[in-house]
Amino acid sequence: MTPPLLEVRDLHVDIPMPHARLHAVRGVSLTVGAAEPVGLVGESGSGKSLTLRALLGLLPRPARIVSGTVLIDGEDVTGLPPKRLRRRLTDTMSMIFQDSLTALNPVMRVGDQIAEAPSRKLGKSRAEARAIAVDLMREVGIADPERRYELYPHQLSGGMRQRVCIAIALSTKPRLILADEPTTALDVTIQAQVLAVLRQLRQEEHVGLLLVSHDLAVVSQTCSRLYVMYAGKVVESGDLTDLVTEPRHPYTFSLLRSVPDPDRRVARLLTIHGRPPDLTEPVTGCSFAPRCPFAEHACREGEPALEPVGPGRHSACRRVDTADRWNAMVEEEAGSAR
Numbered sequence: 001m002t003p004p005l006l007e008v009r010d011l012h013v014d015i016p017m018p019h020a021r022l023h024a025v026r027g028v029s030l031t032v033g034a035a036e037p038v039g040l041v042g043e044s045g046s047g048k049s050l051t052l053r054a055l056l057g058l059l060p061r062p063a064r065i066v067s068g069t070v071l072i073d074g075e076d077v078t079g080l081p082p083k084r085l086r087r088r089l090t091d092t093m094s095m096i097f098q099d100s101l102t103a104l105n106p107v108m109r110v111g112d113q114i115a116e117a118p119s120r121k122l123g124k125s126r127a128e129a130r131a132i133a134v135d136l137m138r139e140v141g142i143a144d145p146e147r148r149y150e151l152y153p154h155q156l157s158g159g160m161r162q163r164v165c166i167a168i169a170l171s172t173k174p175r176l177i178l179a180d181e182p183t184t185a186l187d188v189t190i191q192a193q194v195l196a197v198l199r200q201l202r203q204e205e206h207v208g209l210l211l212v213s214h215d216l217a218v219v220s221q222t223c224s225r226l227y228v229m230y231a232g233k234v235v236e237s238g239d240l241t242d243l244v245t246e247p248r249h250p251y252t253f254s255l256l257r258s259v260p261d262p263d264r265r266v267a268r269l270l271t272i273h274g275r276p277p278d279l280t281e282p283v284t285g286c287s288f289a290p291r292c293p294f295a296e297h298a299c300r301e302g303e304p305a306l307e308p309v310g311p312g313r314h315s316a317c318r319r320v321d322t323a324d325r326w327n328a329m330v331e332e333e334a335g336s337a338r
């Protein structure tokens with residue numbers, strides 16, 4: 001069997017604080033296949049960005065990787081000397097950030113920023129690098145690329161700037177793009193256009209995608225497989241359609257039921273009360289139990305591991321129940337509260 005393009009095993013990231021240590025990523029494992037679009041979802045602070053940034057050695061200070069293994073095409077690259085490791089990672093992956101304005105150099109023409117990697121890393125002449133940049137601009141849907149090549153970031157709209165960032169990410173010919181909330185700063189129409197560009201890259205250029213978002217709608221439009229993160233851990237994973245139609249973890253269920261769905265018969269939206277646990281303290285029991293509408297006494301004892309719950313499906317819930325039953329319980333409770 002072909003190994004996945006990227007495999008992460010048991011990644012732990014800590015953030016030393018003045019009087020404590022925040023265990024922000026607590027044993028995340030995931031895989032992304034060649035040309036596969038994979039989503040990483042969860043609410044703010046669940047450790048999605050740190051997971052993504054750790055992969056490219058772009059952790060913000062003072063966060064640091066405590067342990068974990070990264071495999072590319074089945075080869076463990078973690079033990080490579082730092083320079084070779086960096087090379088291997090950046091040859092395979094590039095990253096797109098949420099804020100295109102800070103990601104771009106404000107005093108450099110956008111075209112030159114796209115042409116930089118082809119000329120510096122791929123050894124192309126100025127003219128060749130320029131031609132590559134213009135092609136990339138066209139590929140990501142920037143009309144009139146020759147003219148726009150000359151513009152500075154502030155002269156472009158947010159959507160156009162994000163396209164420039166995608167073109168820069170593509171300029172090193174990566175096999176995988178890591179995208180951290182790439183559309184969060186954009187309005188809905190532009191968001192849809194940028195997501196369409198990412199989908200098209202996968203289909204036409206066979207570039208894999210690991211997309212981080214707090215927004216289930218965004219990942220649902222773009223990805224075929226999902227990892228759901230909560231309090232620094234993956235609590236559920238599986239095929240998008242299965243996971244959305246039949247969630248197997250109450251956190252995923254609650255996320256799905258907290259947004260309006262025109263296809264759903266039940267009208268009531270679920271609010272996830274409370275806050276995630278303080279990860280400077282040891283987690284005892286299921287980290288979601290204090291907020292879980294279905295938690296039992298046993299859920300507060302020992303943190304449940306991520307276990308297989310079906311073909312390609314994993315869930316870290318002791319009470320692997322059906323969404324139908326959960327829906328019925330929520331409706332029943334709503335009924336008795338009325």
Ligand SMILES: Nc1ncnc2c1ncn2[C@@H]1O[C@H](COP(=O)(O)OP(=O)(O)OP(=O)(O)O)[C@@H](O)[C@H]1O
Binds near residue numbers: 051
């Ligand atoms: N540079 C930093 N210094 C201190 N704490 C940090 C730093 N970066 C992240 N954290 C903390 O680490 C935890 C995980 O952060 P992370 O950015 O990965 O979350 P996230 O799921 O991507 O959410 P968001 O979308 O809000 O960034 C959070 O509690 C966050 O406050």
